[in-house]
Amino acid sequence: MNRIFRWVSQRLNLPPVLHHLLDEPIPGGASWIYIFGSVTLAVFISQAITGAFLALYYAPTPDHAYDSVQYIQTQVPFGAFVRGMHHWGASLMMIAIGLHMLQVYLYGAYKAPREPMWIVGIFLLVLTLTFGFTGYLLPWDQTAYWATQVGINLVGTVPWIGQPVAQVLRGGTELGAVTLNRFFAIHTLFLPWSIVILIAAHLFILRRVGAAGPWDEVKAKKVSEPFYPRQVFMDAVAIGAVFLGLFLVAFLFPAHLADRANPSDNTFRPVPEWYFLFYYQLLKYSTGRWEVVLTFVLPVAWFGLLFAIPFLGRRGDRAPTRRPVAMALGTVFLLVVFTLLGIAVKQTHSLVLSDPGAVRGRALYTKLSCEGCHRIHGTGAQVGPDLSYEGDKRDRDWLIQHFKDPQKITPGSIMPAYRLDETQLNALTQYMLSLKKK
Amino acid sequence: MSEVTRRGFLGRAIGGIAALIGLALAVPLAGYAILPAFKKKERPWSEVGPVDRLEVDAPKTFDVVISMQSGWMKSDSVRSVWAFRNKVGEVVTYSPICPHLGCAYQWDGEARQFRCPCHNSVFALNGQVISGPAPRPLDTLPEKVENGQLYVIFEEFKVGTPKKEVAG
Numbered sequence: 217m218n219r220i221f222r223w224v225s226q227r228l229n230l231p232p233v234l235h236h237l238l239d240e241p242i243p244g245g246a247s248w249i250y251i252f253g254s255v256t257l258a259v260f261i262s263q264a265i266t267g268a269f270l271a272l273y274y275a276p277t278p279d280h281a282y283d284s285v286q287y288i289q290t291q292v293p294f295g296a297f298v299r300g301m302h303h304w305g306a307s308l309m310m311i312a313i314g315l316h317m318l319q320v321y322l323y324g325a326y327k328a329p330r331e332p333m334w335i336v337g338i339f340l341l342v343l344t345l346t347f348g349f350t351g352y353l354l355p356w357d358q359t360a361y362w363a364t365q366v367g368i369n370l371v372g373t374v375p376w377i378g379q380p381v382a383q384v385l386r387g388g389t390e391l392g393a394v395t396l397n398r399f400f401a402i403h404t405l406f407l408p409w410s411i412v413i414l415i416a417a418h419l420f421i422l423r424r425v426g427a428a429g430p431w432d433e434v435k436a437k438k439v440s441e442p443f444y445p446r447q448v449f450m451d452a453v454a455i456g457a458v459f460l461g462l463f464l465v466a467f468l469f470p471a472h473l474a475d476r477a478n479p480s481d482n483t484f485r486p487v488p489e490w491y492f493l494f495y496y497q498l499l500k501y502s503t504g505r506w507e508v509v510l511t512f513v514l515p516v517a518w519f520g521l522l523f524a525i526p527f528l529g530r531r532g533d534r535a536p537t538r539r540p541v542a543m544a545l546g547t548v549f550l551l552v553v554f555t556l557l558g559i560a561v562k563q564t565h566s567l568v569l570s571d572p573g574a575v576r577g578r579a580l581y582t583k584l585s586c587e588g589c590h591r592i593h594g595t596g597a598q599v600g601p602d603l604s605y606e607g608d609k610r611d612r613d614w615l616i617q618h619f620k621d622p623q624k625i626t627p628g629s630i631m632p633a634y635r636l637d638e639t640q641l642n643a644l645t646q647y648m649l650s651l652k653k654k
Numbered sequence: 655m656s657e658v659t660r661r662g663f664l665g666r667a668i669g670g671i672a673a674l675i676g677l678a679l680a681v682p683l684a685g686y687a688i689l690p691a692f693k694k695k696e697r698p699w700s701e702v703g704p705v706d707r708l709e710v711d712a713p714k715t716f717d718v719v720i721s722m723q724s725g726w727m728k729s730d731s732v733r734s735v736w737a738f739r740n741k742v743g744e745v746v747t748y749s750p751i752c753p754h755l756g757c758a759y760q761w762d763g764e765a766r767q768f769r770c771p772c773h774n775s776v777f778a779l780n781g782q783v784i785s786g787p788a789p790r791p792l793d794t795l796p797e798k799v800e801n802g803q804l805y806v807i808f809e810e811f812k813v814g815t816p817k818k819e820v821a822g
Contacts, residue, residue: 262679
């Protein structure tokens with residue numbers, strides 16, 4: 217290995233290149249606080265790799281998208297793992313970016329001469345959020361379909377340009393085949409190129425202006441250490457730990473796949489990914505003409521502020537103690553975001569408890585006109601037994617057998633045997649089991 | 655043995671971590687990309703029809719619906735099989751593909767022979783080659799009778815070889 221490297225190194229005259237890449241001085245020396253940028257980059261590379269592999273079996277059409285994802289998840293060896301890596305990797309990327317931005321903000325590292333790096337970084341954040349939004353639709357399950365429906369409709373509420381933009385996003389007036397194909401193309405072709413170019417720009421600027429180092433000028437000037445080996449080592453250990461965590465999560469917690477997208481189902485309540493949850497929660501508090509403030513004014517103002525941050529405040533003062541306003545605003549922002557996130561998670565959790573199977577079962581109960589014979593809490597006829605507390609009386613097996621062949625289980629019953637498929641049978645049973653006193 | 659420097663040690667540790675991550679990713683990814691290509695396809699039983707529709711020593715073609723699956727995509731296609739009952743009462747089914755080069759052969763009721771129009775291979779009722787270039791007898795298909803219904807597994811075999819081997 218060493219001999220091969222030496223041979224290549226001699227032929228290509230690598231030492232000056234390596235010197236340039238690895239011996240970049242870090243003011244104040246290597247530190248664990250600087251790992252987040254490298255971790256973000258590593259997770260991005262993992263997303264690019266797992267994403268490319270997912271595309272081996274993914275079909276971006278409404279007819280096949282769901283089946284192909286299900287095929288990946290259940291049939292392909294390691295498919296659940298690869299999809300899990302990509303799914304959880306997306307969340308991990310958001311966390312890594314959040315921590316990276318917090319560190320840069322805390323250290324005042326966005327100040328002159330590093331404004332361009334911060335601005336490119338905000339564009340990278342926007343691209344990453346777009347990755348998240350476009351990727352969310354691809355499994356074409358209920359969550360994907362309805363969350364995207366809401367997301368695009370949000371854009372539609374923006375005055376004047378909203379509707380045309382929403383239409384362009386959808387590729388028409390309805391969310392369908394064209395939308396899925398567009399989101400797939402954006403997610404896998406347009407965004408990757410854009411983000412690679414911007415990452416290169418981000419790193420190029422870093423190398424041109426140099427790492428910021430500690431906010432204490434004296435400390436920064438006292439020690440300087442090359443990037444290699446200690447900082448690279450710290451980055452590698454952090455990346456190793458993060459990947460170990462990601463591997464475990466991908467193995468232990470398979471990415472969720474809800475039911476196939478069903479545009480005619482009006483019982484489904486979509487919830488976005490957790491990193492959009494705080495905003496989703498915020499939208500719940502808006503009504504009428506205030507809505508546009510939240511859907512348009514606030515996001516625009518927010519990203520405007522993010523871009524303006526390097527130009528606000530006094531030049532040169534990087535220590536947090538000398539930036540009380542910046543620190544206070546940052547703290548308030550984090551408090552608001554995490555409070556909203558907390559409320560949203562709590563409410564979403566209680567929502568998940570109302571079993572989607574039972575919800576489908578109730579829809580089926582109505583569709584089959586079961587209330588023509590049965591009564592639940594005062595609604596329906598009294599030809600057959602009252603089902604208000606059926607969940608307390610029967611177990612799953614009994615119900616399933618009963619639906620398959622009522623007379624076999626209850627001789628003399630006049631209930632017809634409905635020809636239900638497995639999913640319908642389970643849904644109806646689930647609904648019956650949910651009918652309990654408490 | 656050369657002395658291990660601090661720089662050298664860190665360098666190796668970094669390389670080790672990178673190799674571990676790489677390996678932990680490469681093994682599942684390789685399996686993910688490669689293994690499904692070698693997965694044996696399970697061919698389902700296709701229904702031919704009531705077994706009493708078969709005539710003794712008079713082969714007829716019957717259409718069968720084959721449910722095919724390519725990855726996540728399921729599709730039905732219609733193919734045909736030759737089937738009859740021999741004098742002993744056994745059910746015989748033949749693949750409709752000539753084992754020479756894959757043409758569709760026909761039953762000549764007068765001559766009581768199967769004839770392939772492409773290269774003039776001629777087969778007896780029991781499938782044996784009577785004349786022509788066919789390298790092996792007609793290919794029988796796995797068949798079963800359940801509740802009076804005949805089922806076959808529609809398999810395709812390699813053509814042009816003396817040995818009957820499932821294609822693909």
